Amino acid sequence: MFILCAPGVWAEDYFDPAALELSSPQQKTADLRYFATAGGQLPGTYPVSIWVNGQQASTGNITFVDAGGKLKPVLTTAQLAEYGVNVSAFSAFNRLREGETFTRIEQYIPDASSQFDFSTQRLNLSIPQAAMNVQSRGYVDPARWDEGIPAAFVDYTLSGSQTQQSTNNGHSTFLNLRSGVNLGPWRLRNMSSMQYDTTRRWNTLSTYLQRDITVLKSQLRMGDTYTSGEIFDSVQFRGVQLMSNDDMLPDSQRGFAPVIRGVAHSNAKVTLSQHGYVIYETYVAPGAFAIKDLYPTAQSGDLQITVKESDGSERTFTQPFSSVPFMLREGRLKYSLSAGRYHSGQDQSRSPAFVQSTLFYGLPAEFTLYGGTQLAEDYHAAALGVGHSLGELGSLGADLTLAGTTSPSGKRYSGHSLRAQYQKSFAQLGTSFSLASYRYSSSGFYDLSEATMLESRYGLADTKRSREEISLRQALGAVGNLSLSAYSQDYWHSQRSDKTLHAGFYSAWKGISWGLGYYYTQSSGHSDHDRSWSFNINIPLSGALADTSVSYTTASDNRGYASHQVAMYGSVPKNPNLYYSVQQGYASQGQGSNSAASLDYRGGYGEAQVGYRHDRDSNQLTWGASGSIVAHPHGITLGQSLGDNFAIVRAPGAANVAIQNGSNLHTDWRGYAVVPTLTPYRKNVITLDTESMTSDTDVDQFGATVIPGGGAVVEANYQTHIGNRVLFTLHDGQGLVPFGASAQLADDHTASTGMVADGGKVYLSGIPAEGNLEVRWDDDSVAHRCTLHFRIADSQNTAVKNVDGSCLSQRGL
Missing domain, CATH: 2.60.40.2070 (PapC, C-terminal domain)
Structure with a gap:
């Protein structure tokens, strides 16, 4: 009997540095053991992107040390937690002091590993799935939300006109300002305007202070604001408000999506499709499964679920899906609390103190229960409702509101309002249908804003009785799309009513788009009605005028009015930031011809417009400008009009470098810039355009990842070498x-x-x-x-x- 013993062996790529044959015989060779193995490099600090299990988790500078001829990252437990690792589940980390570093991740997490790809500057961490925190898709750890830097800003819009008429001349200037100050988690905001024509008027529209309440996934606001309008009609008030902020949730937990349940007979792949597009794929173990992290989809449209078993066999079933706007996922809670003093634009209306609360909760079986209360001086209201997906029949929501009011003279009114909402999509026909109906059962029902108008100078002439809204959208394939919307409202103790109807057809062919529209309007207080028709067509040009389009628009109504308008517009050749428009038109009923021309420059520091209009009775010159001024710890930077969240790019010395996150964005002479719009609570990557850098400018990394909190002004830092x-x-x-x-x-x-x-x-x-x-x-x-x-x-x-x-x-x- 012979026994053969084969020892274990290990193979890897290896290069013998002694094999190097240098072109300079007198040149010696340093210790090159770091380069002897594949991917070997010198230890040091490198700007890298960090990937965990094939998903990018972060970017930043990571220090690498030599460990057995390979580079190993120097990490901390805080960094692993940031990357989604459940460090508390591994006792080995308890031996490390706060901030203490380690290099061999496999010594702390079994079966974990790290690998540094120097050519792509990418650190790959492989972590067993059981060691990762169980999070919803799209989850970003709130600990990474950046409160931002101290900053103050003014966002401005200026417009004006000079008009010359046969009888008199006039001018008008309007300035709108949105200003703010950020300090830590607090955001102070103000909206003001100034109008100057024959007189000068300054208006402060609103001022408020707000901050995130991260632990509650909510936002606190104090000052001038509005109540939520999901149950009760929205009203303006000055006070305090605490309400859920859906933006703080992962995308896969926002809005409503059904729970998909099924059974797999083996390790299977589950694929979900809607309207012909794959919207979700996952792998499940044998047995029952439940998918709870679908991204919000269209509010209706059947879901096709395919289960592909390990032997290749497939099973497909359909889950009808539809929802009304306020529906929530199972187990999700949403609330709002408001307290303050009602504010109305009518000087003669009352301004009572009030409290409002609303609550929504997602129940099993695709039910959503919701309700709310309003309490004010001489007014109270309570509402309760439910929403439910009816499967193939669509989705339905209904609520009942009871209200009681006491007028200034002591009269008491009470009533109730029943609201119903319905939504249904016929996917095979390409039809989307929705209906919302409000019915006020008695003339004694008032909402809060109506109650404050009772017995005032602007008192209500009549109370609303019923209101119906309907919308229909029909896809006609390659032919186009048809839309229909209608609205009707009538009143108690009156024959008057408000009605509108709009029907439209839209189509496109080889870049040419066109549309037809019909409008019907009947307003209360007017015995007659208005009907109008419109047609428009837009044709893009080619060749030297590839950035230019021409359009034709015509409209007419039942009173004999008709108009025609031809326009050419686009960007100036070789200057894509300068836009122009020229128009020529004609109108009936003695108005005659009219013409207009305008120029619009969209630069890195804002936008400026100038225009001229002419018709039979007047000549008018118009102008405008918009942009922003931001003060921050490093100075003052000019920028485009701002969103709620924005970033300060800091690349010292890198002047006039283009930024790929917007139109015509670039750094100023100091290397600073404003990126005007970011998505809060999400990863935003701000990228510098390397081709725009001068020969004396280099940066360690061209992309910076920022995750702003609500209303934050964050800083995107770049290490420059000038x-x-x-x-x-x-x-x-x-x-x-x-x-x-x-x-x-x-x-x-x-x-x-x-x-x-x-x-x-x-x-x-x-x-x-x-x-x-x-x-x-x-x-x-x-x-x-x-x-x-x-x-x-x-x-x-x-x-x-x-x-x-x-x-x-x-x-x-």
């Missing part, structure tokens, strides 16, 4: 500096590091005209260092400068 791009040829006392040595500007730890190549050459960027270069290498376990003092000749005007210098090496340093 200076010359230089190819050094380095010598020491024994000839050329060894191959593989590292070189870096002395006394500048933020400067990039280069590796000496064949011929003693090393390329570095961000180099000043004069300075010191520090070179290090190891030889036979002895450390060497030499410092080169250099000065770049003024006569060199090439993109890459050349410097040839010598220094004396020092052993053992």
